[in-house]
Amino acid sequence: MKIEITKMTEDDVDDVHRIEVRVFSDPWSKQAFLSDMKNDFAIPLIARFESKVAGYASLYAAADEIQIGNLAVAPDFHQRGIGTKIIEYILELAVETNKRLLILEVRPSNEAACKLYEKFGFKVAGKRKYYYHKPTEDALIMIRGVD
Numbered sequence: 001m002k003i004e005i006t007k008m009t010e011d012d013v014d015d016v017h018r019i020e021v022r023v024f025s026d027p028w029s030k031q032a033f034l035s036d037m038k039n040d041f042a043i044p045l046i047a048r049f050e051s052k053v054a055g056y057a058s059l060y061a062a063a064d065e066i067q068i069g070n071l072a073v074a075p076d077f078h079q080r081g082i083g084t085k086i087i088e089y090i091l092e093l094a095v096e097t098n099k100r101l102l103i104l105e106v107r108p109s110n111e112a113a114c115k116l117y118e119k120f121g122f123k124v125a126g127k128r129k130y131y132y133h134k135p136t137e138d139a140l141i142m143i144r145g146v147d
C-alpha cells in the first residue's frame, strides 16, 4: 500500500474534516484546521492513498518538542498501516529537526490509539483531569523521547 505523507493545504481541509466528524465525538471545526495553515508552529500533515485523503495529523513544534494535537485515519482505511506510516513520518521529522520529545493526549478508552502509541514506545507520563468532552474523560499524557 503506497501511502504518501505531505503537508496539508487548504484544499485538503474539506476531506480532512469529513474524516474528523466521523471518528471523533467532539470534532475540531474546519476553522481549527484552516488556522493551522497560518500558524508558524503548526505542522499539519495528510496521508494520501491513491490520491484520496486517508488520514491526517496536526503537529505543533515548540522548543525541542513536537506535540501531536490531532491524528486520525479514515474508518475505511483503519488497520491497514496508515496510522503506523504517520507515526513513522513524525519520528523521522523529529530526528531531522533535532527535537527531543514527542507528546500527546489520548482518551484511555481509545484502545486502538493507545495500542498504536504504545507500539511506538510512548509511555504514560500523567493525566489531565476532565480534558475531553462528549463524553467527559480524563486524558492520558503520553511522551516518547527522540533518539
Ligand SMILES: CC(C)(COP(=O)(O)OP(=O)(O)OC[C@H]1O[C@@H](n2cnc3c(N)ncnc32)[C@H](O)[C@@H]1OP(=O)(O)O)[C@@H](O)C(=O)NCCC(=O)NCCS
Pocket (backbone or CB within 6 Å): 023, 024, 071, 072, 073, 074, 077, 078, 079, 080, 081, 082, 083, 084, 085, 105, 106, 107, 110, 111, 112, 113, 115, 116, 117, 119
Ligand atoms: C488510532 C488510529 C489512528 C490507528 O490507525 P490505523 O491506521 O488503523 O493503525 P495501523 O493499521 O497502523 O495499526 C497500528 C497499530 O495500532 C494498534 N491498533 C490499530 N487499530 C486497532 C484496534 N482496532 N484495536 C487495537 N489496536 C489497534 C495496533 O497496535 C496496531 O499494530 P498491529 O497491526 O501490529 O496490531 C485509528 O484507529 C483512528 O483514526 N481512530 C480514530 C481517531 C483516533 O482515535 N485518533 C487518535 C486520537 S489520540
